[in-house]
Amino acid sequence: MTGSSPAIIAVALDAPLRRLFDYCVPADWAAQVQPGLRVWVPFGRRRIVGVVMEIRRHSDVPTAKLRYAQSLIDAEPALDAGLLDLLRWAADYYRHPLGEVIAAALPGPLRQGAPLDVVETCWRLTPMGRSQALTELPTRAKRMRAAIEALLDGADHMDEALLAAGITRESLRKLRERGYVEDVTRTQLAAASTAGEVHGGPSLNDAQATAVERIRGSLGTFATWLLHGVTGSGKTEVYLHAIASVLERGEQALVLVPEIGLTPQLIARFRERFDAPIVILHSGLSDGERATAWREARSGAARIVIGTRSAIFAPLARPGLIVVDEEHDSSLKQQDGFRYSARDLAIVRAQRAQIPVILGSATPSLESLNRAHHQTGSLLALPHRAADAKPPRLALIDLRAHAAAQGIATPTLMAMQRHLDAGRQVLLFLNRRGYAPVLFCPQCGWSAHCKRCDANLTVHRNSIALLCHHCGVQQTVATACPTCAAEVKPVGQGTERIEETVGRIFPNSPLARIDRDSMRRKGELEATLAQVDRNEIRILVGTQMLTKGHHFPNVTLVVVLNADQGLFSTDFRASERLAQTIVQVAGRAGRAEQPGEVLIQTEYPEHPLLTLLLRGGYEAFAEGALKEREKAGWPPFSRIALLRAEATQAAEPLQFLRAASAVAREHAVRGVSLWGPAPAPMERRAGRHRAQLLLQAATHGPLQRLLSRWIPLLETLPEARKVRWSIDVDPSEMF
Numbered sequence: 110m111t112g113s114s115p116a117i118i119a120v121a122l123d124a125p126l127r128r129l130f131d132y133c134v135p136a137d138w139a140a141q142v143q144p145g146l147r148v149w150v151p152f153g154r155r156r157i158v159g160v161v162m163e164i165r166r167h168s169d170v171p172t173a174k175l176r177y178a179q180s181l182i183d184a185e186p187a188l189d190a191g192l193l194d195l196l197r198w199a200a201d202y203y204r205h206p207l208g209e210v211i212a213a214a215l216p217g218p219l220r221q222g223a224p225l226d227v228v229e230t231c232w233r234l235t236p237m238g239r240s241q242a243l244t245e246l247p248t249r250a251k252r253m254r255a256a257i258e259a260l261l262d263g264a265d266h267m268d269e270a271l272l273a274a275g276i277t278r279e280s281l282r283k284l285r286e287r288g289y290v291e292d293v294t295r296t297q298l299a300a301a302s303t304a305g306e307v308h309g310g311p312s313l314n315d316a317q318a319t320a321v322e323r324i325r326g327s328l329g330t331f332a333t334w335l336l337h338g339v340t341g342s343g344k345t346e347v348y349l350h351a352i353a354s355v356l357e358r359g360e361q362a363l364v365l366v367p368e369i370g371l372t373p374q375l376i377a378r379f380r381e382r383f384d385a386p387i388v389i390l391h392s393g394l395s396d397g398e399r400a401t402a403w404r405e406a407r408s409g410a411a412r413i414v415i416g417t418r419s420a421i422f423a424p425l426a427r428p429g430l431i432v433v434d435e436e437h438d439s440s441l442k443q444q445d446g447f448r449y450s451a452r453d454l455a456i457v458r459a460q461r462a463q464i465p466v467i468l469g470s471a472t473p474s475l476e477s478l479n480r481a482h483h484q485t486g487s488l489l490a491l492p493h494r495a496a497d498a499k500p501p502r503l504a505l506i507d508l509r510a511h512a513a514a515q516g517i518a519t520p521t522l523m524a525m526q527r528h529l530d531a532g533r534q535v536l537l538f539l540n541r542r543g544y545a546p547v548l549f550c551p552q553c554g555w556s557a558h559c560k561r562c563d564a565n566l567t568v569h570r571n572s573i574a575l576l577c578h579h580c581g582v583q584q585t586v587a588t589a590c591p592t593c594a595a596e597v598k599p600v601g602q603g604t605e606r607i608e609e610t611v612g613r614i615f616p617n618s619p620l621a622r623i624d625r626d627s628m629r630r631k632g633e634l635e636a637t638l639a640q641v642d643r644n645e646i647r648i649l650v651g652t653q654m655l656t657k658g659h660h661f662p663n664v665t666l667v668v669v670l671n672a673d674q675g676l677f678s679t680d681f682r683a684s685e686r687l688a689q690t691i692v693q694v695a696g697r698a699g700r701a702e703q704p705g706e707v708l709i710q711t712e713y714p715e716h717p718l719l720t721l722l723l724r725g726g727y728e729a730f731a732e733g734a735l736k737e738r739e740k741a742g743w744p745p746f747s748r749i750a751l752l753r754a755e756a757t758q759a760a761e762p763l764q765f766l767r768a769a770s771a772v773a774r775e776h777a778v779r780g781v782s783l784w785g786p787a788p789a790p791m792e793r794r795a796g797r798h799r800a801q802l803l804l805q806a807a808t809h810g811p812l813q814r815l816l817s818r819w820i821p822l823l824e825t826l827p828e829a830r831k832v833r834w835s836i837d838v839d840p841s842e843m844f
């Protein structure tokens with residue numbers, strides 16, 4: 110044929126290459142092709158799934174060398190224009206290969222070519238079935254009766270759930286013949302649900318009502334709301350009511366929560382309050398479950414999508430609102446591979462979709478607070494606890510003035526006794542699992558070190574082992590020093606040791622330890638929390654796991670055993686994280702009518718951060734911290750990116766980064782400064798040496814201009830072949 114050249118498609122493939130791949134389209138389906146469709150394409154000797162990104166007239170590849178795409182998988186785009194646009198933006202901004210970004214947005218089965226739509230049948234009672242089936246069916250029709258009972262039990266039953274419960278397809282079909290049940294698709298079921306209503310719940314107080322009203326007024330337009338409410342102030346109630354309005358409009362709501370926040374309690378609360386179909390997206394799902402949830406979000410059958418950070422890429426037929434709960438939480442940032450911030454992408458997605466986004470937190474990130482200062486009227490404050498609960502009283506315990514027996518100072522012990530005597534519960538927070546952080550020889554000064562990391566090994570009593578918390582290496586505990594044979598001693602406190610000490614001092618108060626080691630088995634955390642609820646546990650010892658999401662109404666004393674870990678760090682975000690942790694853990698106390706007491710043990714009671722926090726709460730701290738950031742030129746008053754490199758040979762990361770730095774200087778962009786390269790604060794980890802180069806600019810424009818030129822050049826550096834390197838745009842951790 111002459112004249113009309115074949116259509117060419119640029120396809121994203123799941124490969125770590127920063128480019129698209131061109132293919133010719135066979136004439137018989139050229140007319141149907143459009144961006145977002147999945148296609149089968151040849152790749153080397155294999156056949157793989159690609160996603161069409163662009164339709165082109167010309168390719169830089171000579172036509173003779175272009176291969177033909179094999180077939181279309183989808184009749185309509187798997188990823189709609191809005192989502193494609195977001196993914197493209199994210200790949201560009203975070204400088205990650207587009208093919209991998211696209212792959213991250215597709216559940217496994219769809220990446221392997223599974224069909225886009227699977228019509229799922231649900232069974233529902235007809236009015237006749239609801240009122241008459243059980244009276245009319247003979248008693249011996251056991252199976253049919255069981256099916257009816259199961260359907261009467263729940264509002265919305267999926268085929269699979271019923272079958273899993275032992276109901277057979279056969280009995281459902283028989284019931285359909287008799288007119289007792291009918292089958293409908295998920296989508297029909299969703300459309301029929303009386304969605305726009307929140308059931309039950311307290312009536313909103315003034316601050317909540319104002320917040321809901323303002324969010325409602327912004328539906329259908331882009332707005333970023335910062336919902337800043339102390340723990341227990343009723344933020345979740347605000348989300349629920351805002352979501353009700355979204356459902357009323359026939360739209361969907363996307364709710365992002367931190368990993369640890371996606372608890373059965375939260376899900377149960379949503380299910381209880383809405384009739385609307387809800388799907389959950391998180392990393393613990395099987396491929397099949399994820400694909401089902403993804404399909405329902407995409408078709409619109411799911412009206413509420415709740416998920417952890419990767420749910421920001423969930424397809425939505427009719428997006429109406431995005432909620433980011435605990436927006437300060439570090440798990441919203443992906444720390445490896447495709448490094449992105451789900452919170453920041455939520456704002457980008459909302460803007461593109463012209464819908465509002467709510468960022469909720471008791472301890473907002475300094476970024477979000479700064480943004481709210483600049484966008485007048487975007488701050489929604491819930492200054493008081495709902496249900497008239499009193500805020501907790503904070504006090505410092507000076508560890509220099511009070512001898513601490515095994516990590517707990519005398520005034521702390523006295524306070525514990527007081528609260529226990531009053532029939533209350535006590536929570537001890539320590540951000541360090543294990544028995545002791547150091548195994549030390551008092552004779553010669555030897556301590557147990559990890560061979561593969563620049564770190565001490567942690568003593569774990571329960572597993573009778575020394576464990577490296579950075580690389581996972583395990584060693585048996587020596588009782589004698591390997592250099593002088595003297596007896597070695599565990600030094601310092603971990604949660605296991607606190608558990609032991611407290612158990613000895615308060616033998617009659619049942620105690621539970623909550624950390625990653627003690628809560629390994631599925632369901633264990635829920636079971637322990639239920640015991641706490643029933644007041645069977647009186648003392649809780651735990652890590653970070655305790656600081657989020659859970660309600661402990663009968664806990665009236667919270668002790669932060671060691672605040673000093675975050676006070677002196679090379680990471681400019683460490684103090685922000687410390688303040689957030691203290692305020693979050695303090696928020697667990699006295700949620701009901703009992704006012705709480707919070708004791709913070711420290712050797713630096715005059716530290717300005719602690720003083721600010723104590724006198725003026727998180728707001729005062731944040732104001733002070735923002736001033737410091739501005740003076741030092743750190744984010745949010747600048748933009749940064751971190752180029753990291755690691756290798757088994759000590760010199761190689763620095764050599765690569767020096768070469769990278771030279772290239773950056775050659776292609777200098779005005780306004781971008783380079784700092785380093787320098788070894789990472791923990792130089793060696795898991796046997797690999799690590800170093801980093803920091804890029805900084807006042808705004809992200811120049812930084813992005815430099816990155817776009819620089820990254821492709823890095824791939825061609827000979828030094829790059831000897832290291833593993835990665836770029837982290839807006840890093841949340843500085844190592």
Ligand code: ADP
Pocket residue numbers: 311312313314317338339340341342343344345346347495496
């Ligand atoms: P947050 O999400 O800010 O931690 P929640 O929405 O979970 O707060 O509310 C904390 C507790 O207070 C819950 O038990 C909730 O039912 C209750 N609550 C919320 N709003 C009100 C209100 N207006 N009146 C009474 N109780 C409320």
Ligand code: ZN
Pocket residue numbers: 550551552553554555590591592593594595
């Ligand atoms: Zn020794």
Ligand code: ZN
Pocket residue numbers: 559560561562564577578579580581582794795
């Ligand atoms: Zn190690």
